[in-house]
Amino acid sequence: MRIISLHVNGLQQAVEKGLYAWLKTADADVVAIQNLKAKEYQLPDAVLYPEGFNAYFFDAEAEGYSGVAILTKEVPKAIMTGLAFPQCDMQGRFIQADFPHVSVGSVLFPAVDEYNSLEDKLAFQKAFLDHLNKTRRKRREFIFCGNFEAAHKTVDLDNWQEQQSTPGFLPEERAFFDQMFGPVGYVDAFREANFGENQYTWWPDADSARRNQNGWRKDYQICTPSIRQFVVDAKLDTSLRFGDHAAVMVEYEFDED
Template sequence: MRVITLQVDGLQQAVDNGLYTWLTMADADVVAIQNLRAKEYQLSDDVVYPRDFNAYFFDAEADDYSGVAILTREVPKAIMTGLAFSQCDMQGRYIQADFPHVSVGSILFPAVDAFNNLDDKLAFQKSFLEHLQKNRRKRREFIICGNFEAAHKTVDLADWQANQNSPGFLPEERAWFDQIFGPAGYVDAFREANFGENQFTWWPDAESARRNQNGWRKDYQICSPGIRQYVVDAKIENSLQFGDHAAVMIEYEFDDE
């Protein structure tokens, strides 16, 4: 199963620029997309009904803001939207496709912006951690993909010393990742197969991304521990042709039948 996660800066413009064609060429099985910046009814038919995928959407209540989608080659057993807390559900931040033994989610964490302050972001982290802990009691595996709006370790951003007091790399945000990949038992799937430096998915100055490596790794695929052994390849496609985030592509060597 090849799973791709990508934050776009508006799904309509990304598809107009060739996103769906690229995903087909990339041989994706499941694609998690974030930051649609449009409600489903505002998207053109070629976006809502892609030729090679089944597409599912979860809108934010506000216009031109947030929203997530998941594309699947195979029809999932079920689609779940939201996480039963208002900050997530009103802002269209989570959608999940359930297959027989594994669920794949697409999540967009809040940034510090006009809709959310730092306390809101930390509250979202807390609620999501509680959700992940509950998932561990279920008899299925999980792959959660998306923009977590934070970097975990110093290797995950270029200028970490200058960003120790910046949202996205604050001590409490990094400690949250320690909980996810520690007591909660989840795995940073990318780092299971790719230990390289300068593995970034977002750049403050997207125009200079190809000329320097002043980036952050904000986009993750985290998986439950039973999937760890099946991670065989992980890479970042940083052409940035669909927004200011790069796509994260991970190969899981199992069939969920």
């Protein structure tokens, strides 16, 4: 199962720039997309019905803001939207596709912006951790993909010494990852197969910074611990120009039937 996670700055403009054409060559089974910046009813058929995929969307209440989608080759058993707390559900930040033995989610964490303060972001992290704890009690496996709007370790961003007081690398934000990959028991799937340096997924200046590195790893695929043995490959496609994020591509070699 090949899963791709990609944050776009508007789904329609990403499709116009070639997103769906690229997906035809990417051989993905599931594609988790974040930051649609449009409601489902506003999107044309060319965006709503990508060739070879079943597409599912979850909108934010605000116009032109947030929103997530998940594209699947196989028709899922069920689609779940939201996580039962207003910050997530009103802002269109989570959608999940359930397959026979694994669920795959697309999640968009809030940035510190006009809609969310740092306290709001920390509250989202706490609520998501609560959800992860609940999933560990279920008799199925989970993979969550998306933009977590923060870097975890010093290897996950350039010039980290200068960023320690910057939202996205604050100690209280990084503590979320320590909990998620520690007591909660989830696994950083990308790092199971890719230990390279300069593995960045976001750049403040998408053009010049990619040449000079100066990036952050804000986009993750995390999974329940039983899945870690099935992660066989993980890489980034930094050549894309559908937004200011790279595509996170992870290959899981297991049979979910």
